[in-house]
Amino acid sequence: MVAGRLPDPGGSLTRPPRERLLGWLHRRPEAQAWGLLGPGVFWLVAFFLIPLLIMFAYSVMPRGEYGGVERGFTLESYQRFFVPIYLTILIRTFVVSIACTAICLVLGYPVAYAIARSGRWKNLLLFLVVLPFWTSFLVRTFAMIFLMRDTGLINTWLLKLGVISQPLTILYTPFSVMAGLVYGFLPFMILPIYASLEKLDNSLLEAAEVLGARPAARFRQVTLPLSLPGVVAGCLLVFIPALGSFLTSDLLGGAKQLMIGNLVQNQFASARNWPFGSAASFILMALVLAAVMIYLRMRDAAPAGR
Amino acid sequence: MSDPTPLVVQFSAVSKTFGDVKAVNRISFEIRRGEFFSILGPSGCGKTTTLRLLAGFDEPDDDGGEVRLLGEVVNTRRPYERQIGMVFQSYALFPHLSVERNVGFGLEQRKTPRTEIGTRVRKALEMVRLAPDTFTRRMPAQLSGGQRQRVALARALVLNPAILLLDEPLGAVDLKVRKEMQLELKALNQQLGTTFVYVTHDQEEALTMSDRIAVMDNGLVAQLGTPAEIYENPRTAFVAKFIGESNFFGGRVVRRSGGALELALARGECIRVPDSPTIKEGQKVQIAVRPEWMDVCRPADVPAGENGLAGEIRDVIYLGETMHVMVTLKDGNEVTVALRNEGQLIKPLPWKRGDTAAVAWLPEDCQILEEA
Numbered sequence: 001m002v003a004g005r006l007p008d009p010g011g012s013l014t015r016p017p018r019e020r021l022l023g024w025l026h027r028r029p030e031a032q033a034w035g036l037l038g039p040g041v042f043w044l045v046a047f048f049l050i051p052l053l054i055m056f057a058y059s060v061m062p063r064g065e066y067g068g069v070e071r072g073f074t075l076e077s078y079q080r081f082f083v084p085i086y087l088t089i090l091i092r093t094f095v096v097s098i099a100c101t102a103i104c105l106v107l108g109y110p111v112a113y114a115i116a117r118s119g120r121w122k123n124l125l126l127f128l129v130v131l132p133f134w135t136s137f138l139v140r141t142f143a144m145i146f147l148m149r150d151t152g153l154i155n156t157w158l159l160k161l162g163v164i165s166q167p168l169t170i171l172y173t174p175f176s177v178m179a180g181l182v183y184g185f186l187p188f189m190i191l192p193i194y195a196s197l198e199k200l201d202n203s204l205l206e207a208a209e210v211l212g213a214r215p216a217a218r219f220r221q222v223t224l225p226l227s228l229p230g231v232v233a234g235c236l237l238v239f240i241p242a243l244g245s246f247l248t249s250d251l252l253g254g255a256k257q258l259m260i261g262n263l264v265q266n267q268f269a270s271a272r273n274w275p276f277g278s279a280a281s282f283i284l285m286a287l288v289l290a291a292v293m294i295y296l297r298m299r300d301a302a303p304a305g306r
Numbered sequence: 307m308s309d310p311t312p313l314v315v316q317f318s319a320v321s322k323t324f325g326d327v328k329a330v331n332r333i334s335f336e337i338r339r340g341e342f343f344s345i346l347g348p349s350g351c352g353k354t355t356t357l358r359l360l361a362g363f364d365e366p367d368d369d370g371g372e373v374r375l376l377g378e379v380v381n382t383r384r385p386y387e388r389q390i391g392m393v394f395q396s397y398a399l400f401p402h403l404s405v406e407r408n409v410g411f412g413l414e415q416r417k418t419p420r421t422e423i424g425t426r427v428r429k430a431l432e433m434v435r436l437a438p439d440t441f442t443r444r445m446p447a448q449l450s451g452g453q454r455q456r457v458a459l460a461r462a463l464v465l466n467p468a469i470l471l472l473d474e475p476l477g478a479v480d481l482k483v484r485k486e487m488q489l490e491l492k493a494l495n496q497q498l499g500t501t502f503v504y505v506t507h508d509q510e511e512a513l514t515m516s517d518r519i520a521v522m523d524n525g526l527v528a529q530l531g532t533p534a535e536i537y538e539n540p541r542t543a544f545v546a547k548f549i550g551e552s553n554f555f556g557g558r559v560v561r562r563s564g565g566a567l568e569l570a571l572a573r574g575e576c577i578r579v580p581d582s583p584t585i586k587e588g589q590k591v592q593i594a595v596r597p598e599w600m601d602v603c604r605p606a607d608v609p610a611g612e613n614g615l616a617g618e619i620r621d622v623i624y625l626g627e628t629m630h631v632m633v634t635l636k637d638g639n640e641v642t643v644a645l646r647n648e649g650q651l652i653k654p655l656p657w658k659r660g661d662t663a664a665v666a667w668l669p670e671d672c673q674i675l676e677e678a
Binding site: 201203204206207208209210211212213214217221222225226 | 361362363384385386388390391392394395396398399400401402411412415416461462465
């Protein structure tokens with residue numbers, strides 16, 4: 001050792017850089033956290049937050065003649081939204097989305113319950129639930145057209161069996177839109193409810209039973225309240241995308257079942273009114289945010305601990 | 307009315323099969339009112355299945371005998387129709403309900419008036435020594451392990467069940483709380499007159515609390531008796547091994563003499579064991595001797611009338627209250643002798659590893675074991 005030089009207790013100068021980096025990270029948990037968060041945060045800022053801000057800027061700028069926007073500031077796009085025709089679309093969007101969520105809940109809860117108690121079939125059944133995701137939603141929606149159109153599978157069979165003499169009009173009705181939405185979103189309801197039912201401790205159910213709870217009371221007082229987090233998650237996962245959906249109502253609803261998603265899409269594509277499309281998006285977003293906050297507030301206020 | 311204490315539980319030749327495993331194999335036993343009855347055994351012995359048959363979570367096989375509660379056959383009766391209380395190993399408190407609602411859960415199911423629920427819940431909490439004012443509003447997540455166990459106990463006792471089932475309720479609490487709860491459970495059993503059926507794998511716990519113990523092994527009741535009977539007269543090698551420690555010897559009966567049997571061990575040494583009418587000359591038998599009933603001495607000093615076997619000291623182990631002297635006999639058999647520690651600093655044991663010594667014990671301290 002050279003005289004006068006301080007000893008290097010940790011050997012930090014002689015260790016390879018990789019080890020030094022790991023050692024440094026180990027001593028600084030906040031650096032670790034940023035390291036883990038960094039890539040995701042970068043992605044969201046670059047491809048979500050910034051585009052969102054651009055959209056917001058567009059929504060308060062005058063419309064360009066051939067699409068795009070011009071310099072200036074105006075609230076015209078927002079004012080334009082509050083006329084009966086657009087408000088009807090807005091209300092329809094909410095009604096359809098709420099109905100879709102409710103139907104998914106009614107259909108999905110029993111399925112999730114059955115899967116959670118299906119023992120060794122569990123993995124197979126879960127696999128079947130996510131199987132549709134292997135094909136594009138667009139392709140599956142077209143398949144539903146083939147199923148429901150006048151010369152489609154349903155009508156052909158009903159005619160053959162002599163149940164009907166004239167083809168039923170199924171496609172391009174509120175029913176076909178709802179069928180498509182429920183079909184598309186059902187797995188998002190089933191999976192979170194399944195997750196919360198699956199981790200439900202069986203001894204709680206046994207305890208309820210031995211304390212005198214019959215099956216119905218046991219479900220109402222133990223199973224259902226303990227699966228509520230899954231129900232809430234499922235409802236949000238269905239309701240929010242349903243509000244913004246446009247593909248299903250476009251393909252299965254024709255022009256008659258316009259939802260706000262279709263309106264936004266039209267403004268950006270054929271109508272070339274970017275500011276109005278942006279404004280409609282932001283109005284929807286504000287309403288979703290408000291709806292979710294009211295919902296969560298209600299849930300937290302619900303009798304959980306009394 | 308010949309029997310003053312009626313039977314609250316009767317198992318007659320009860321079997322339960324899962325797949326091709328006989329979890330419980332034609333077991334029969336009876337539990338009297340007010341008894342503290344333990345079912346003791348290692349995991350997989352069938353004790354939990356027995357409890358579940360009692361609670362009604364499982365049903366006996368179709369030709370699997372009869373389970374009777376308070377005289378009635380309940381084979382297929384659901385748990386909510388049985389009027390029993392149960393305390394679970396995992397406590398099984400409802401996490402979304404307060405202590406008050408947890409304890410009142412069973413009363414709510416019975417449509418008890420709200421005001422009565424309030425008073426009975428308070429009484430039940432006081433019974434398990436939880437201050438109602440402090441605890442009624444708490445959630446299970448805000449309680450310690452011991453407190454949760456008390457709430458679980460209150461939840462079962464508030465319904466005044468004739469029978470209280472306890473499934474290893476003290477398995478998850480620490481030693482100090484466990485000792486305390488053992489005594490409290492015993493006291494509650496005596497004070498309330500409720501029949502306690504206690505499942506455990508902890509032999510010390512069973513010996514401490516029980517009026518009677520059923521030792522289970524491999525789906526069968528290996529032995530049923532008071533703690534003293536089980537400890538001092540183990541009937542099979544399994545019981546002798548599972549409850550406390552035992553030294554085992556195997557030999558052939560060579561003759562009967564003077565109220566004793568003479569047994570020839572493998573290397574020809576003879577030991578004497580108490581006579582038993584069921585054993586014939588020439589028969590092979592196995593015996594067990596508790597370590598604390600044996601002594602260590604020099605081979606020449608084996609007292610007259612005692613059994614003595616020579617060997618070599620393998621180890622002397624300091625355990626505080628007792629000293630364990632391990633002796634390797636000439637036939638290779640390892641014997642443990644437990645001696646009272648009279649102070650190793652003042653009066654040390656005269657034995658060290660490698661010494662030649664003999665183990666000695668009285669013939670009447672031998673327990674003849676049945677073939678398992």
